[in-house]
Amino acid sequence: MTTNTSLNFSIYSTLLMILLSISTNTISSYAFSIREATISDLQLAFKQHQLTSRQLVEFYLGEISRLNPVLNGIIEVNPDALHQADKADYERKVEAPGSLSGLHGIPILLKDNIATKDKLNTTAGSLALLGSIVPRDAGVVTKLRKTGAIIFGKASLSEWAAFRSLSAPNGFSARGGQGKNPYVLSADPCGSSSGSAISVAANMVAVSLGTETDGSILCPSSSNSVVGIKPTVGLTSRAGDRCPRPICRTVADAVHVLDAIAGFDYNDPATKEASKYIPYGGYKQFLKPYGLKGKRLGIVRNPFFNFDKGSPLTQAFEYH
Numbered sequence: 001m002t003t004n005t006s007l008n009f010s011i012y013s014t015l016l017m018i019l020l021s022i023s024t025n026t027i028s029s030y031a032f033s034i035r036e037a038t039i040s041d042l043q044l045a046f047k048q049h050q051l052t053s054r055q056l057v058e059f060y061l062g063e064i065s066r067l068n069p070v071l072n073g074i075i076e077v078n079p080d081a082l083h084q085a086d087k088a089d090y091e092r093k094v095e096a097p098g099s100l101s102g103l104h105g106i107p108i109l110l111k112d113n114i115a116t117k118d119k120l121n122t123t124a125g126s127l128a129l130l131g132s133i134v135p136r137d138a139g140v141v142t143k144l145r146k147t148g149a150i151i152f153g154k155a156s157l158s159e160w161a162a163f164r165s166l167s168a169p170n171g172f173s174a175r176g177g178q179g180k181n182p183y184v185l186s187a188d189p190c191g192s193s194s195g196s197a198i199s200v201a202a203n204m205v206a207v208s209l210g211t212e213t214d215g216s217i218l219c220p221s222s223s224n225s226v227v228g229i230k231p232t233v234g235l236t237s238r239a240g241d242r243c244p245r246p247i248c249r250t251v252a253d254a255v256h257v258l259d260a261i262a263g264f265d266y267n268d269p270a271t272k273e274a275s276k277y278i279p280y281g282g283y284k285q286f287l288k289p290y291g292l293k294g295k296r297l298g299i300v301r302n303p304f305f306n307f308d309k310g311s312p313l314t315q316a317f318e319y320h
């Protein structure tokens with residue numbers, strides 16, 4: 001009898017705990033949460049006056065001070081980030097054209113080899129370039145500023161986009177230290193756009209740009225469980241960096257970022273030819289919520305290349 005009662009009691013208390021946890025989960029899923037929010041979620045929250053760009057930037061600054069000392073995904077935060085957030089909030093308030101859409105008021109992190117002519121350094125992770133002055137914003141940065149995105153800071157990377165040496169670890173740079181995979185700290189974060197992938201995976205920023213010649217977006221996106229897009233050369237301007245492309249938490253976010261940076265740039269002739277093929281209205285029109293329904297996914301179980309350090313094949317295909 002006693003046993004039964006205590007058994008019943010423990011069953012009831014377990015049930016109660018399950019019910020409680022279900023209801024708390026339900027409640028918290030209704031309240032807006034910045035963590036894991038997509039660009040569409042954030043734009044909706046702006047529109048419904050549930051969130052300001054300043055609050056968003058302040059949230060990420062808090063996460064950076066908590067997580068970045070361990071993860072080393074970010075080298076520098078823009079001292080003007082809060083100022084840019086206030087500007088975006090003001091533009092939204094006066095209903096300036098383009099506010100409440102795209103990347104307006106959204107913080108974006110840039111790999112440290114993407115030139116910005118502002119208070120941020122552009123060093124490819126190297127002490128050798130510290131204090132150097134770039135001639136102008138990279139072509140993609142000009143586009144980002146025009147859309148009203150907040151240039152949030154610079155991401156760590158494999159130094160010199162992995163051209164420092166063949167034996168340097170992925171995600172290491174003299175300025176950024178060793179970038180860590182947020183899912184498994186001891187796992188390889190891959191490179192060279194390691195910090196961009198690490199930082200969106202760990203919710204230290206909304207979206208990011210990396211750069212790729214051969215694998216520098218695809219590999220860190222894969223290793224840190226985020227989404228990278230490598231478009232055809234010329235779709236995004238290479239002026240002021242090396243083939244910048246989106247690294248984000250979701251396919252939809254990556255497409256919104258691609259829409260913001262794709263297109264003609266006077267300083268990269270290849271963009272002239274490619275821009276003819278950009279569909280009117282951009283790429284977001286092709287996003288389908290159930291686009292994967294009925295699709296079969298392939299999983300690569302045997303790597304395409306064997307990256308034994310020092311082999312001629314490694315030297316040819318080293319990620320950068």
Ligand SMILES: *[C@@H]1O[C@H](CO)[C@@H](O)[C@H](O)[C@H]1NC(C)=O
Binds near residue numbers: 120130
């Ligand atoms: C850029 O580098 C200089 C050192 O040369 C440093 O004083 C400054 O704080 C850096 N800028 C940012 C935004 O971190």
